Amino acid sequence: MFGGTETIASVIEWAMAEMIRSPADLSRVQQELVDVVGVDRRVQDSDFEKLTFLRRAIKETLRLQPPVPLLQHETADDADIGGYAIPKQAQVVVNAWAINRDPEAWDEPETFKPSRFLKEGAPDFKGSNFEFIPFCSGWRSCPGMQLALYTLELAVAHLLHCFTWDLPDGMKLSELDMNDVFGLTLPRAERLVAIPTPSLQFPLF
Numbered sequence: 001m002f003g004g005t006e007t008i009a010s011v012i013e014w015a016m017a018e019m020i021r022s023p024a025d026l027s028r029v030q031q032e033l034v035d036v037v038g039v040d041r042r043v044q045d046s047d048f049e050k051l052t053f054l055r056r057a058i059k060e061t062l063r064l065q066p067p068v069p070l071l072q073h074e075t076a077d078d079a080d081i082g083g084y085a086i087p088k089q090a091q092v093v094v095n096a097w098a099i100n101r102d103p104e105a106w107d108e109p110e111t112f113k114p115s116r117f118l119k120e121g122a123p124d125f126k127g128s129n130f131e132f133i134p135f136c137s138g139w140r141s142c143p144g145m146q147l148a149l150y151t152l153e154l155a156v157a158h159l160l161h162c163f164t165w166d167l168p169d170g171m172k173l174s175e176l177d178m179n180d181v182f183g184l185t186l187p188r189a190e191r192l193v194a195i196p197t198p199s200l201q202f203p204l205f
């Protein structure tokens with residue numbers, strides 16, 4: 001299995017890139033952090049329950065950039081799926097990346113839009129909404145999901161609460177390369193380079 005660290009590092013980088021490229025969402029997440037946490041202390045575990053937009057921005061990142069895009073399994077028995085006969089012990093590859101962007105399931109599937117998850121009945125990734133499967137589903141789904149979510153939320157919350165972020169050398173948002181390298185994992189084709197400026201009213205170190 002791919003390391004938990006590589007998957008998490010990739011999603012943190014994608015989340016930062018998606019938000020920098022979407023200033024309205026970035027400013028909504030940062031305002032939420034100021035409203036919930038303030039500017040004179042750091043984020044704590046007890047804050048996460050109230051950081052609803054930040055958590056949806058991470059969900060949306062996992063939809064667009066699942067770090068395990070292809071799920072490889074073997075059928076235990078003969079099966080019939082959508083009229084296709086799949087024999088026992090067939091190798092089946094599920095393209096989670098394509099499913100998470102299926103235009104029949106998602107409105108504007110290519111657009112980073114965390115607010116889609118604010119709607120009543122929006123899909124969740126706990127395993128029963130098959131249009132959204134960044135952690136797969138069923139008894140071989142990711143056992144590290146809760147740890148991964150906690151780590152992702154904590155890291156991104158600190159990065160966005162403690163700093164404001166700018167692209168280097170007057171680079172425009174439209175120039176940010178959002179290509180990936182498609183394979184067993186889904187890293188960015190070009191590393192994200194962004195300049196942090198401290199934003200809190202106390203020394204960070």
Ligand code: HEM
Nearest residue numbers: 001004007008068071072134135136140141142143144148
């Ligand atoms: C954003 C972070 C992560 C994502 C999106 C993710 C996603 C996945 C997916 C999709 C699978 C199933 C693969 C398949 O069915 O072919 C999986 C399996 C697994 N993951 Fe994760 N993972 C993440 C982080 C972690 C972490 C932090 C750990 C451990 C600390 C972990 C441990 C595992 C293990 C042990 C399996 C194999 C389970 C089995 O084969 O029964 N993952 N992960």
